[in-house]
Amino acid sequence: MSTIFSKIIAREIPAEIVYQDDQVTAFKDIHPIAPAHILIVPNREIATVNDVTPEDEQMLGHMFTVAKEIAQQMGITESGYRLLINCNQDAGQEVFHLHMHLLGGRKLGPMLARQD
Numbered sequence: 001m002s003t004i005f006s007k008i009i010a011r012e013i014p015a016e017i018v019y020q021d022d023q024v025t026a027f028k029d030i031h032p033i034a035p036a037h038i039l040i041v042p043n044r045e046i047a048t049v050n051d052v053t054p055e056d057e058q059m060l061g062h063m064f065t066v067a068k069e070i071a072q073q074m075g076i077t078e079s080g081y082r083l084l085i086n087c088n089q090d091a092g093q094e095v096f097h098l099h100m101h102l103l104g105g106r107k108l109g110p111m112l113a114r115q116d
Helices: 004-009 054-074
Strands: 017-020 024-028 036-042 081-084 100-104
Touching: 004 024, 004 036, 017 054, 024 054, 036 054, 054 081, 054 100
Parallel strands: none
Antiparallel strands: 017 024, 024 036, 036 100, 081 100
16 A cells, blocks of 8 residues: 655655656645755665664665755754654654654754653
């Protein structure tokens, strides 16, 4: 079954794509939580980090390179940005197609609230 991200990659549904090559696609999140909120996804469906294989290593590294390039284009490298990958429900993964969130454009605060 194709994910919504696969449909965006194939341009079957609209999205504001900011980068695409033969390995990854990056597009603006439709519900941004920061001024800069980009999703970077592998073009091949990988459900979660738990499904990554050694053959995916080059593509995963490429995701970080693309994130850096997009952050530079958005002018947020100096002020800072966050890269986030969720894995499964308890971590907040909503679409089961591996994806990296690039967040920035304002002070983001702590990663998680402490629970005592």
